Amino acid sequence: MAVSANRLELLQIADAVAREALIDKEIVIAAMEDAMAKAARSRYGTSSEIRAELDPKTGETRLHRVLLVVDKVENDATEISVEAAQRRNPAAQAGDTILDPLPPFDFGRIAAQTGKQVIMQKVRDAQRERQFEEFKDRIGEIIHGIVKRVEYGNVIVDLGRAEAIVRRDEGLPREVFRPNDRIRAYLYDVRREARGPQLFLSRTHPQFMAKLFAQEVPEIYDGIIEIRAVARDPGSRAKIAVISKDSSIDPVGACVGMRGSRVQAVVQELQGEKIDIIPWSADAATFIVNALQPAEVSKVVLDEDAGRIDVVVPEDQLSLAIGRRGQNVRLASQLTGWDIKIMTEAEESERRQKEFRARTQIFMEALDVDEVLAQLLASEGFSNLEELAYVEPHELSSIDGIDEETGAELQRRALDVIEAANREADAKRRELGVLDEVGEVPGVTPQMLVAFGENDVKTLEDLAGCSGDDLLGYDDSKKGERFHVKGILEGTGISKEDAEAIVMNARIMMGWVEAPEEIPEAGGEDEAEAVEEA
Numbered sequence: 001m002a003v004s005a006n007r008l009e010l011l012q013i014a015d016a017v018a019r020e021a022l023i024d025k026e027i028v029i030a031a032m033e034d035a036m037a038k039a040a041r042s043r044y045g046t047s048s049e050i051r052a053e054l055d056p057k058t059g060e061t062r063l064h065r066v067l068l069v070v071d072k073v074e075n076d077a078t079e080i081s082v083e084a085a086q087r088r089n090p091a092a093q094a095g096d097t098i099l100d101p102l103p104p105f106d107f108g109r110i111a112a113q114t115g116k117q118v119i120m121q122k123v124r125d126a127q128r129e130r131q132f133e134e135f136k137d138r139i140g141e142i143i144h145g146i147v148k149r150v151e152y153g154n155v156i157v158d159l160g161r162a163e164a165i166v167r168r169d170e171g172l173p174r175e176v177f178r179p180n181d182r183i184r185a186y187l188y189d190v191r192r193e194a195r196g197p198q199l200f201l202s203r204t205h206p207q208f209m210a211k212l213f214a215q216e217v218p219e220i221y222d223g224i225i226e227i228r229a230v231a232r233d234p235g236s237r238a239k240i241a242v243i244s245k246d247s248s249i250d251p252v253g254a255c256v257g258m259r260g261s262r263v264q265a266v267v268q269e270l271q272g273e274k275i276d277i278i279p280w281s282a283d284a285a286t287f288i289v290n291a292l293q294p295a296e297v298s299k300v301v302l303d304e305d306a307g308r309i310d311v312v313v314p315e316d317q318l319s320l321a322i323g324r325r326g327q328n329v330r331l332a333s334q335l336t337g338w339d340i341k342i343m344t345e346a347e348e349s350e351r352r353q354k355e356f357r358a359r360t361q362i363f364m365e366a367l368d369v370d371e372v373l374a375q376l377l378a379s380e381g382f383s384n385l386e387e388l389a390y391v392e393p394h395e396l397s398s399i400d401g402i403d404e405e406t407g408a409e410l411q412r413r414a415l416d417v418i419e420a421a422n423r424e425a426d427a428k429r430r431e432l433g434v435l436d437e438v439g440e441v442p443g444v445t446p447q448m449l450v451a452f453g454e455n456d457v458k459t460l461e462d463l464a465g466c467s468g469d470d471l472l473g474y475d476d477s478k479k480g481e482r483f484h485v486k487g488i489l490e491g492t493g494i495s496k497e498d499a500e501a502i503v504m505n506a507r508i509m510m511g512w513v514e515a516p517e518e519i520p521e522a523g524g525e526d527e528a529e530a531v532e533e534a
Contacts, residue, residue, distance in 0.1 A: 029054050031123060036061060040102065049078060051099070064099035124196075131162045132197040136190045142211045143201060147181040157183055157201060164199035172203050172271050173235040184269065186211060203270075204234035212269055213240065216262045217255050225251045228280040231334035238273055239291060239331045241280040252277045278335070284309070288340060291332035295321035298345055308339045312348045339475070359383055366417045367410060376401055377410075384493075389414035422446040434458045441509065443502045448489060455488045464506040471499040 036052035040063050049066040067080040069092050085092035092098060145157035145164060153168035155177050166185055177183060185201035186208035202208060210227045219225040225244050232238040244251040255277045256263050263275055276294075281287040285300040288309055299312040313321045321342050322329050333340045343351070356378050363374035366385055380399055382388050388396075389411055396407035425446035429439075432453025437460045439449055457463055472494070473487030489499060508515045 026056070028123065029056055036063070050102070063102040065102055067098045069094055069096045069098060128196040131199075132190065132192050135162060135187065135197065135199055139187055139190055140207065140211075141187055142184055142208070142215070143187045143199075145183055145185075145201075147177045147179055147183055149179055150177060155183070157185070159199070162197070162199060164201045166201045166203060170200070170202035170204050172273075175203070175235070175271055204232065206230035206232050206238075209238055209240065209266065209270065209273075209275070212266045213255060213262075216265050217257070219244075219249060219251075219254045224249060225254055229335045229337075231331040232273075233327055233331060235271055235273055237276070237327055237331065238270075239276045239278055239335045241278045241287070241291070241335055243280040252279055276331075284336070284338065288332065288336050288338060291335050292321055292328065292340075295328065297321070299348070301348075308341065310341050310343060310348070312343055312345055315344050315346065318342065318344055363388075367413045369410070373401070385414045385418055389418055425450050429453050432458070435460070437509075438463055438506075441502060442505045443498055448492065448494075448502075451488050451492070457488065460506055460510055464503065464510045464512060466503055466506075468496060468500040468503060471503070472496060 033052040033054050036054070037050045040050045040052065051064050051066055053062045053064070055061075066078075067085075068078060069082055069085045070079045071082060071094050073079045073081050080098055082092065082094055085096070085098050088098060143157075143159060143164065145159045148156045148158040148163065150156070153171070155166040155171060157164045157166060164185075164187070166183070170185075171177075185203050186205045187199060188202050188205050188207075189198075189200040191198045191200070207230065209232060210230050213227065214220045217225065220227060220242075224246050225242055227240060227242055229241040230238070231240075240255075242251040242255055244254070254262075263277065267273060267275060278290045278293060281290060285302055288300060288311065289297045292311065292313075295313060295317045297311055297313055297317075301310040301312070303309065311321070320328070323331075329340055329342055356375075359378040359382070360371065360374045362384070363369060363377050363382075364371060367374070376399065377388065382391075391411075393404065393407055393411065396402060396411065397404045399407075402410070422445075426439075426449070429446065429449035429452070432450065434449050434453040435458060438444065438452060438458070439446070441460070441463065452458065452463065457466065466488070469485075469487065471487050471489045473490045474485050476483060476485055504513070507513045
């Protein structure tokens with residue numbers, strides 16, 4: 001059978017639209033079928049279910065009305081009786097569907113316009129889906145494009161098959177782009193939205209600089225050198241921590257390049273942003289000392305429980321360590337993940353003396369001893385009454401100036417003060433309404449119960465619903481400003497592990513989680529039984 005020119009034109013149109021929109025031809029043909037079916041429903045009744053078929057080889061179109069086979073017909077437009085259906089197909093049964101052929105008709109102007117809208121909408125949807133699928137797997141890559149236009153500081157980038165945006169806060173300060181400028185940026189997010197996939201680019205993202213180094217330094221691309229951390233003050237200064245998996249290759253020298261050629265290529269792309277390349281170290285103190293370069297560090301005091309580190313520097317290095325407007329220490333803190341406090345040697349000495357005087361005063365008042373004995377206890381490293389009360393007696397009596405009798409008396413007085421404080425705390429927590437069940441949680445002290453009551457944690461369920469951060473506090477940021485959220489037990493000296501253990505014990509007692517199986521002690525069952533028999 002000869003194929004009419006009209007039918008050939010349909011296939012040619014489908015092929016042209018598919019090529020122009022960069023989508024499969026089958027999608028365009030399916031859109032045409034939907035458009036024909038919609039036009040046919042306006043002709044034969046909107047209540048009818050009509051199916052259109054377009055042969056992708058010949059261009060021939062066929063229309064069918066879908067009818068449901070039923071025992072009793074209630075709607076002629078959608079149903080057909082079993083008897084009538086069996087005359088067409090003897091195997092038809094109730095519940096089956098029958099395709100009723102419909103005669104072809106000429107599309108009117110309105111029907112053609114409606115069909116065109118359906119096709120264009122389907123094509124747009126297919127384009128958007130193709131763009132999303134194409135770019136969602138490219139998140140984390142550097143994208144090249146051409147500036148299409150600039151709107152209110154936002155740069156619209158033409159990527160060829162899609163558009164992306166560099167928002168004003170994702171661009172480098174004082175950086176100006178004009179239409180047709182070439183641009184490189186980091187693709188950090190692809191979102192599926194009603195108006196199509198939205199591609200977000202950034203030139204301020206820390207990983208943008210890391211990816212630029214990977215392009216300039218073959219050792220990074222090959223995986224010999226690894227970038228462990230990046231901190232940026234976009235357009236001004238940055239720090240990048242690197243480590244080499246090959247001991248024969250200097251990671252800092254490889255990133256700098258011959259006469260600084262490699263790092264300068266990155267600096268030029270980032271509009272002159274100064275970059276400090278730092279060797280990464282697994283030792284936190286060493287890493288922090290490296291991160292504060294070019295300042296020289298005298299001493300580092302690490303407080304793992306509080307997640308804070310005090311760095312002592314000579315007086316002439318203080319301004320260099322802090323940096324302009326605190327930039328150097330801020331970037332070092334971001335790079336290492338530690339809260340860094342900079343102090344001079346004089347300030348550190350004054351702080352130690354202040355702490356020594358405070359501990360001495362505590363021992364003098366609580367134990368009713370003279371200043372000499374209190375200073376002796378403080379100088380031996382005792383920081384609170386609990387440490388003194390529960391230390392082994394022989395350790396206390398081994399200190400010069402403290403005999404066994406004096407040591408026993410000091411421990412008795414310390415225990416009396418602790419018990420009195422516990423009784424007072426227990427009375428206060430009852431006033432606050434904290435239930436006895438909270439005090440039964442392993443690791444919880446009477447003083448903690450008071451802190452719980454003051455923060456409205458009064459039942460076992462309240463405590464089980466907390467997190468380690470709720471107890472110890474945490475750092476957060478809002479609109480680029482960092483701030484600290486104070487924890488319920490912050491300042492009590494409790495460690496992160498102990499805080500998380502308290503919460504876990506509460507959840508086990510609530511029955512929310514199962515208690516972990518106890519690890520058998522070394523020696524096995526035989527040795528344990530032998531000990532019991534002995």
